[in-house]
Amino acid sequence: MPGLSAELVQQLYRTPPDRFVAARDAAVAEARRSGDPTTARQLARLRRPTVAAWLVNLLAIRRPELVADLVQLADALRVAQRELRGPRLRELSAQRRAVVGALVAEVRKLAAAEPDAPPASRLPLAEVEATLNAAFSDVEVAEQVRAGRLLRAASYAGFGEVPRPQLRLVTGDDEEREEERPARRPGPQRGRAEAAPRTDRAAERAEQAAQRAARAERARQRRALDRELAKAQTDQERAEAELTEATGQERDGAAVLDGLEAELAELERRRAVAEQDLSRAKLARRAAERAVTVARRRAGEVEALAAEEGNADAGGGAAD
Numbered sequence: 001m002p003g004l005s006a007e008l009v010q011q012l013y014r015t016p017p018d019r020f021v022a023a024r025d026a027a028v029a030e031a032r033r034s035g036d037p038t039t040a041r042q043l044a045r046l047r048r049p050t051v052a053a054w055l056v057n058l059l060a061i062r063r064p065e066l067v068a069d070l071v072q073l074a075d076a077l078r079v080a081q082r083e084l085r086g087p088r089l090r091e092l093s094a095q096r097r098a099v100v101g102a103l104v105a106e107v108r109k110l111a112a113a114e115p116d117a118p119p120a121s122r123l124p125l126a127e128v129e130a131t132l133n134a135a136f137s138d139v140e141v142a143e144q145v146r147a148g149r150l151l152r153a154a155s156y157a158g159f160g161e162v163p164r165p166q167l168r169l170v171t172g173d174d175e176e177r178e179e180e181r182p183a184r185r186p187g188p189q190r191g192r193a194e195a196a197p198r199t200d201r202a203a204e205r206a207e208q209a210a211q212r213a214a215r216a217e218r219a220r221q222r223r224a225l226d227r228e229l230a231k232a233q234t235d236q237e238r239a240e241a242e243l244t245e246a247t248g249q250e251r252d253g254a255a256v257l258d259g260l261e262a263e264l265a266e267l268e269r270r271r272a273v274a275e276q277d278l279s280r281a282k283l284a285r286r287a288a289e290r291a292v293t294v295a296r297r298r299a300g301e302v303e304a305l306a307a308e309e310g311n312a313d314a315g316g317g318a319a320d
Contacts, residue, residue, distance in 0.1 A: 004042040012046060013057045013149055016116045020048040051118060052127035052153040055107050060148030062110055070099055071146055074136040081239075089239055097250055100132045104254075121265035127153035129254055133247075 008027060015023045024046055031040035049057060060067045073095055080089045107128050111117040134154040135142040141154045 004039050008043075009046070010061050010148065012043075013049065013054070014061055016114065017048055017051055017054050019116060020054075024048075047151055049151045050124075050127075050153060052124040052131065053150040055111060055123065055125075055128050056131050056145055056150050056153075057148045058110050058114070059103060059107050060145060060150075063106055064146075064148075066103060066106060067146055067148075070103065070132065070135060071142050073099055074142050077136055078139075086235055086239055090242065093243060093246060096133075096136055097246070100129060100250075103132055104129050119265065121262045124153070125261075126254060126258060127155075130155040 012020065012024055012027065024043060028040045028043045031037075031043060073092065077089070077092045077096060080092055104125055108120065108123065108125065111123055112120065117123075131141070131145065131150070131154045135145045138154070144150045144154075
């Protein structure tokens with residue numbers, strides 16, 4: 001028996017949310033009539049998406065190449081975050097803002113082409129934008145967006161991937177402490193009173209000097225590594241601050257844009273109402289003009305008849 005086809009799933013997830021349940025139930029009934037209970041059960045498990053999720057699904061289904069570009073850019077951005085590449089991170093962040101803005105504009109166009117979509121002023125574009133931004137930080141969200149089967153909007157307020165790798169600095173202090181312990185030297189043998197040979201003392205001093213030099217070199221390397229780690233942490237904090245600031249500016253800009261779009265939609269509605277009122281006024285004026293013309297013509301005819309009657313009366317009186 002045929003299974004659940006990807007085309008049928010896409011057709012359902014292209015359907016606006018307020019008609020999703022009816023379309024799904026109709027598909028379930030059709031599968032049962034066709035003798036395919038497996039497909040009917042799979043269809044019945046499909047859940048209705050929110051309006052924001054539906055818009056993202058519509059984008060993935062109608063414009064899969066644009067969503068593929070978003071996922072590719074998200075992969076590159078996550079790599080730059082892990083490697084703490086500041087210039088590359090700033091470049092990709094600028095590209096992310098441009099891509100998300102273009103995708104939100106594309107969502108608005110796709111919704112306008114759908115006959116049963118909500119009006120432009122009621123589209124949850126902020127949730128759509130938050131979901132697209134979440135795809136840059138969450139691989140699972142990115143895959144759901146790519147598949148076009150998102151059920152609800154997503155958001156992400158952090159930075160980078162979670163969990164982050166834990167950094168540990170190996171200092172070698174244990175080795176140093178082991179080396180700093182004085183070596184046990186065997187005591188003088190019983191019955192021997194003479195001192196150790198001079199060559200043995202010279203060798204011991206040379207060994208101790210070498211050990212001190214090795215400890216100093218390890219300490220120098222440790223300080224250099226500490227400085228490098230501190231610089232990497234500073235660069236990371238700076239990049240996080242820049243991303244946070246840019247995200248806030250983007251959010252503020254999106255809010256301003258949404259407000260302007262709502263105002264524009266209201267102005268367009270008022271303009272349409274005014275145009276309708278103007279059209280009705282023009283029709284009324286033309287009807288009034290025609291009525292005036294007819295009334296004037298009728299008044300002229302009545303005046304002419306009255307004049308003729310008056311002349312006839314005057315002529316009859318003279319004859320008498």
